[in-house]
Amino acid sequence: MPYGYTGNILHVDLSSKKNWIEHPPENFYRTYWGGKALALYYMLKEMKPHTDPLSPDNLLIFAPSVITGTPAPAIPRYTVCAKSPLTGAQGEAEAGGWWGPELKKAGFDAIIIKGSSPTPVYLYIKDGKIEIKNAAHLWGKDTGETQRIIKNELADDKIRIAQIGPAGENLVRFANIVNELKHFNGRNGLGAVMGSKKLKAIAVRGTKPIELYNKERVSQITKEITKRVMDNPLSRDLRELGTPAVVRGFYEAGCLPSYNWTTGYFKEGENLTAETYNKTILKGTKGCFACPIRCKRVVEVDEPKLKVDPAYGGPEYETIAALGSLCGISDLKYIAKANELCNKYTMDTISTGMVIAFAMQCYKEGLLTKKDTGGIELTFGNKEVVLKMI
Known part of the structure; x- marks a missing residue:
C-alpha cells in the first residue's frame, strides 16, 4: 500500500x-x-x-x-x-x-x-x-x-x-x-x-497515525515550505486581513458587486473593508489542521438587539459582497449576523445573498409587492429585512 x-x-x-x-x-x-x-x-x-x-x-x-x-x-x-x-x-x-x-x-x-x-x-x-x-x-x-x-x-x-x-x-x-x-x-x-x-x-x-515513507524528510520539507509560506507577503496579509482583504481593491476599482449587479460602485464600500472589519467585529483568528496562516476570521457582536456567536466564524469576502453590497448593506455587524444564520441553517451565503438581492430588484421594479412579501419592505439597504428573509 x-x-x-x-x-x-x-x-x-x-x-x-x-x-x-x-x-x-x-x-x-x-x-x-x-x-x-x-x-x-x-x-x-x-x-x-x-x-x-x-x-x-x-x-x-x-x-x-x-x-x-x-x-x-x-x-x-x-x-x-x-x-x-x-x-x-x-x-x-x-x-x-x-x-x-x-x-x-x-x-x-x-x-x-x-x-x-x-x-x-x-x-x-x-x-x-x-x-x-x-x-x-x-x-x-x-x-x-x-x-x-x-x-x-x-x-x-x-x-x-x-x-x-x-x-x-x-x-x-x-x-x-x-x-x-x-x-x-x-x-x-x-x-x-x-x-x-x-x-x-x-x-x-481518529487516533491512528498516517504512515509516511520518510518521516524525517517530510519534517524537513514541512519546515522549509512553512518558512517560505510565512515569508510571503500575501500569506502575512491573509493572516492579518483574511479574504476580506480583497474588498478594498474591488471597491476602489469600482467593481464591487452591488445592488443586484446593477453597478460596481458602492458608496459605503469603506465600511466593508478588512481594516474596518478588524476594528469593529473581529475577535480573533483560527487555523485549519497543519496550516500556519490562520486566515479564518472569528467575529463577535454583543449588543442588546444584535448578538453574533464567535463559534460560527466570520464572513469571508464572498459573503460580505453577497449579503452586503449586493443587497445595499454596509453594516458589517448585520452581515456577520446574516452569516451566522446561514451557518446555523447550512445555507450557502453566496446563493442566499444572490436570491435576496434579486428579490430586492424585483421589488424595486414592481414585480413583487408587499402582498407578495407578506408586508415586508424588501428594499435595498434594509438590513433588518435581510435577516428576516434568511
Whole structure:
C-alpha cells in the first residue's frame, strides 16, 4: 500500500443499513490519488446516467487527498462529490478545517454513501469502527445545537462533525455541508443530497497515525515550505486581513458587486473593508489542521438587539459582497449576523445573498409587492429585512 493512505474505503448503504470496507489495490491509489479524482471514479462506475440528484441512487462521496492529515502545511482539505441538485451535473466542493484529517486518522481514505434511510440517522466512525445511529432527535435542529448534542451523546469533545442544518433537511438546492460550524462544502447543493438520504451528520474520531515513507524528510520539507509560506507577503496579509482583504481593491476599482449587479460602485464600500472589519467585529483568528496562516476570521457582536456567536466564524469576502453590497448593506455587524444564520441553517451565503438581492430588484421594479412579501419592505439597504428573509 502506498504511504499516505489507509488502504480502506468505507461503503455505506443507508437503505439497508449495511456497510462494508473495500481494500483497493496499490495501482488504484497510484491512478486516482484521492479527493475529486477518486470520487469521480466511483460516480462514473456506479451511477447510471440521468440519476435524480435527490434519489437514493445518487452517491454522496467524502474523499480527502493523499496529503490530508500529514504534517504537510496548508493542505487539510477534503472533497465531497455527488450529482448536484442545483445544476444537474457533477457537483464537488472542498472544505478545510479538521474533519478531513480526522477521517484519515480514523482509518479511511473515503466514504461512499448510497441509498436513503427512512428515518434520520447519523454515522459515527471511530478508529475503523462504524455505527449508524438514530438522529430523529436531531432533525430540525441547527448546526450548533446538533454538534453540542452529538458530542455530549458520544462523550467526546474531540469528535469532528460534518453535518447539515434545516436547509439541507428541507432540500434547499443550495444547502451546504459544514464541519466545525464554519468550514463549508458549498455552492452545489450537496447538503440537499445529504438531506435526501436522511443523513444528518457524520461524526468522526481518529487516533491512528498516517504512515509516511520518510518521516524525517517530510519534517524537513514541512519546515522549509512553512518558512517560505510565512515569508510571503500575501500569506502575512491573509493572516492579518483574511479574504476580506480583497474588498478594498474591488471597491476602489469600482467593481464591487452591488445592488443586484446593477453597478460596481458602492458608496459605503469603506465600511466593508478588512481594516474596518478588524476594528469593529473581529475577535480573533483560527487555523485549519497543519496550516500556519490562520486566515479564518472569528467575529463577535454583543449588543442588546444584535448578538453574533464567535463559534460560527466570520464572513469571508464572498459573503460580505453577497449579503452586503449586493443587497445595499454596509453594516458589517448585520452581515456577520446574516452569516451566522446561514451557518446555523447550512445555507450557502453566496446563493442566499444572490436570491435576496434579486428579490430586492424585483421589488424595486414592481414585480413583487408587499402582498407578495407578506408586508415586508424588501428594499435595498434594509438590513433588518435581510435577516428576516434568511
